[in-house]
Amino acid sequence: MLDSIKQYPVLPTAILLALIIRLFTSGLSWVGVVALSLATIWFGFEMVRWLLRKTSRPAALSSSDDEDLIPPDNLISLVYFLSERRDAEEASIRTCVSNALGIKFNTANTNSEYFVIQFTPPDEARGTDDGIKHFMVRIPQGLFAVLVSDQPYISNPGQFAHQSIRDKRLRNAVESHRAWISVDLMDDPSESTTTAAAYQVIGKILAALAGPDCLAIYCPELQRCNEFDLSLIESLSSSSPLALFNEPTFEPIIEISDSNTKMEAAVKEAIKRWPEFIKAFNDRNLEDADRYIAKAEFREGRKCEYMWVAVTDLAENHIKGILMNDPHELMDVHRGAAVTFEMDRLNDWIYPDAQGSHVGGFTLDVLAEGDED
Numbered sequence: 001m002l003d004s005i006k007q008y009p010v011l012p013t014a015i016l017l018a019l020i021i022r023l024f025t026s027g028l029s030w031v032g033v034v035a036l037s038l039a040t041i042w043f044g045f046e047m048v049r050w051l052l053r054k055t056s057r058p059a060a061l062s063s064s065d066d067e068d069l070i071p072p073d074n075l076i077s078l079v080y081f082l083s084e085r086r087d088a089e090e091a092s093i094r095t096c097v098s099n100a101l102g103i104k105f106n107t108a109n110t111n112s113e114y115f116v117i118q119f120t121p122p123d124e125a126r127g128t129d130d131g132i133k134h135f136m137v138r139i140p141q142g143l144f145a146v147l148v149s150d151q152p153y154i155s156n157p158g159q160f161a162h163q164s165i166r167d168k169r170l171r172n173a174v175e176s177h178r179a180w181i182s183v184d185l186m187d188d189p190s191e192s193t194t195t196a197a198a199y200q201v202i203g204k205i206l207a208a209l210a211g212p213d214c215l216a217i218y219c220p221e222l223q224r225c226n227e228f229d230l231s232l233i234e235s236l237s238s239s240s241p242l243a244l245f246n247e248p249t250f251e252p253i254i255e256i257s258d259s260n261t262k263m264e265a266a267v268k269e270a271i272k273r274w275p276e277f278i279k280a281f282n283d284r285n286l287e288d289a290d291r292y293i294a295k296a297e298f299r300e301g302r303k304c305e306y307m308w309v310a311v312t313d314l315a316e317n318h319i320k321g322i323l324m325n326d327p328h329e330l331m332d333v334h335r336g337a338a339v340t341f342e343m344d345r346l347n348d349w350i351y352p353d354a355q356g357s358h359v360g361g362f363t364l365d366v367l368a369e370g371d372e373d
Contacts (some may be wrong), residue, residue, distance in 0.1 A: 076185035076198050078206050078241070080228065081177035081216040085150035088181070090118045093135045093146050100208035100237075101201065103139055114138050136186070141201045143186040146209075153180040153218070165225075167248065169328050173215040173227050181209060196240075203241030207233045219245055266362040270348045277349045277360065281314060288352055294319055295348040295363070296341040303329045306347050309339060318342050 094105055094116035106112040119134045135146040154160045154174070161175040183202040189195055206217075214228040217236075224245040226232070235244040281292050292311045296319070297304060305328060309321035318340055326335045333339060350360040 075220045076189050076195055076202070077182050077220050078199070078202050078236075079153060079180055079182040079218040079220065080206065080209065080214045081153060081174060081218060081225075082179040082181060082213045083177065083215050084213055085179040086148060086181060086211070086213060088133055088135070088146075088148040090116060090135060093118075093137075096208040097137055097139070097146075097205055100204040101139060101141075114140065137205075139201070142198065144198075144201065144205070145182075145184045145186050146205070147182045147184065149180050151179065152177055170216065170225060170227050170248070174225065177215050179213075183209070199241050200239055203236040203238070206241075207236035210236075217244070260366065263363060263366045266366050267347055270360065270362045271346060273360075274346065274349065277351060278314060280351045280359070281311060284351075292351045293324065293349065294321065294346060296345040297347055298327070298330060298333060298339075298341070298345070300330045300332055305330055309341070312338075319346070 094107075097103065097116055098105060103114065105114060105116060116135060116137050119136050121134055131149055131151045133148040135148070137144040137146060157177055158175045161171045165171040165174060183205045185198045185202065187198075189198070210228075210230070210233055216225055217228050217232065218225040219242060222242065222245055226245055226248060232244050235241060277292070277294070284292060290310050293308050294311050295306055295308050297306055305325075307323060307325040307327065309319070310324055311319060311321040313320040320338070320340045323333055323335055323337045323339050327333055348361065348363045350358050353359050
């Protein structure tokens with residue numbers, strides 16, 4: 001904090017204040033007016049450099065056995081994890097911001113109050129290249145930055161993903177990312193109108209920056225990450241963009257080893273007590289018809305996934321229903337599809353009792369525990 005105060009642009013501030021005082025007390029000659037204009041530009045550029053220095057961060061965040069992803073304190077930001085590096089130029093970022101917020105930037109006027117410019121942080125000016133392109137965005141809502149990196153956000157994505165993420169979908173997305181792009185609030189969060197308002201601006205800009213290279217979206221402040229899908233663009237553009245972190249984008253896929261004895265016992269109990277499900281299904285109320293669900297194994301060649309099915313019909317040797325999950329690797333089935341599976345593929349089941357509590361779900365506790373056998 002003391003170092004940041006020491007680096008504050010004192011000289012351009014003092015010159016600008018002196019010229020302003022002179023202007024209001026005794027006026028300025030044409031030379032003074034030119035000096036005032038130059039001092040204003042100098043002050044603006046030095047202020048941006050100071051703000052950059054205050055909020056600069058490394059290109060990649062380290063992870064270790066003892067420490068997960070720890071973002072800088074009070075960083076108001078949203079980040080895309082990208083499958084490949086993205087080429088970004090000042091004009092393209094300006095266009096995205098303009099389209100997202102409906103702001104028209106006057107590029108012909110170098111003294112324009114609102115602008116999008118590419119900037120070189122002080123560390124890079126001294127020869128330390130962190131692989132990040134910095135774009136400053138000055139708009140009526142405040143000062144923001146768009147950062148575009150050609151390196152992973154985490155120093156060892158594979159190691160971090162396997163240590164910290166149980167959901168196979170999200171783990172694969174984080175593990176395979178090779179670059180990132182973020183939108184950050186550059187103003188002091190405590191001085192902004194509201195953090196929520198800043199996130200609304202950030203979300204809209206990030207929605208305009210979405211592309212097929214987006215694998216996941218991350219919020220440093222919440223330390224939450226979700227797999228990216230185009231359906232999230234609507235949430236990003238809404239008044240509550242952080243709501244997209246309330247639930248996983250897709251149904252999580254949790255891997256359990258074949259040698260897990262607890263899972264084996266849970267599946268055996270589900271199969272043994274299957275007649276309970278049959279009786280309850282035959283006696284069900286129509287209002288609760290969609291709450292009778294079963295989990296089954298689905299295979300395509302060597303690929304296998306366990307997914308939930310809303311049961312619609314029971315027969316002696318097979319079960320019919322509507323698939324409730326989006327597969328991760330399987331290609332022949334999809335969420336909402338009518339499916340039929342044989343009894344030997346049954347893995348678990350759930351139905352509501354008379355009090356509304358669930359019966360079954362024998363494998364859920366095992367999945368929650370993980371492979372701690």
